[in-house]
Amino acid sequence: MTLPPDELRHLRVLRLRPGDRLRVFDGRGQEAEAVLERLDEGGALLRLGEAVQGNRETPQPVTLAVALLKGDKLSDVVRAATELGVARVQLLQTRFSDVPDIGEQKLIRLRRIAAEASKQSRRAVVPEVLAPVPLLQLPLGGQQAFVAHPGSAERLSERLDWSLPVLLVSGPEGGFSDAEVAALTAGGCVGVTLGPRILRAETAPLALLGAIAALGV
């Protein structure tokens, strides 16, 4: 196989030479050993070896639906969520979000961050990052949906099973509106505790994902 320009730069930075071994993946779960055959101005040629079963994915896909956040916070969330195993990040427009929408460039940047974080965490799958939808249009059916809720006594570790895909819903700095909470509850989304402290909007989703990761999946 030949490599795209981005990855070519990466090989040069790593100062790889013909004969060096590396591992490649296609972003959809396929992973293989490879040997660098040639690296020059024109490109890189790799000889693919045996396919490797990465097995770094969760038993069912985990989607993080997260409200638009200010500044670089979304980048930080996408990066850490990718390391922690999400299959998909669905951006959300919510009532009290300070950021009404994001542009195409920012979305492309978030996708690049997800690809980079996949590589660094040795995942063979790159999570999708989906353009924002209004929270009230988020489909909740056919999956186990959870939202962090300060008042709840329900524990994620006790409610989570892997018979269905998992959806984690995470709000903006200003929290969800009463109508949004009502819609989530009506859709079967379970409020779970993250302890009695107030978490920032960028910390809560990582705490939920950390709790799932600590269950060994």
Added chain:
Amino acid sequence: MTLPPDELRHLRVLRLRPGDRLRVFDGRGQEAEAVLERLDEGGALLRLGEAVQGNRETPQPVTLAVALLKGDKLSDVVRAATELGVARVQLLQTRFSDVPDIGEQKLIRLRRIAAEASKQSRRAVVPEVLAPVPLLQLPLGGQQAFVAHPGSAERLSERLDWSLPVLLVSGPEGGFSDAEVAALTAGGCVGVTLGPRILRAETAPLALLGAIAALGV
């Protein structure tokens, strides 16, 4: 009571006026309702009301012992760890850390971040941030010690009980040396899983703390 200059600025930013109610805490677990009596050039005078039991602390103190990290990563870790309920952050010097030590100014800055994050997460306790010690001098006895370990099948949620204080040990970008791992193991530190993916040094401690927070404490 009167307020220190920092908090005075805060009241001005919030545009509080005499008669407004607020909540104050002393950083050691005491919290009280208060009414602003006077706010002028000279300072602020508060009338203290009833003491409030904050009850936002974990059943036993949780210490995060974390290796020195590059750039702003330590700040991010201290901020999120404070929200997630740590009682103490013990900085560590480790074999493969890129940062050999931190200066007094940086330590003061980390303590300020802990104080600020306590306030924002509505905790009445400010975690201590302790100057770096070599990992091999970290006392492990008299507590339950855990370290994230990629190969482990042990789950934090199954091992954690609250009969003893908790110590979480977290390494640098380059990981722990074999000698460091051996010392931790010999000291009774239990390796627990955070799933089959590779986490960055700044993500792993938050995943561990997120897992504890999701247990409802």
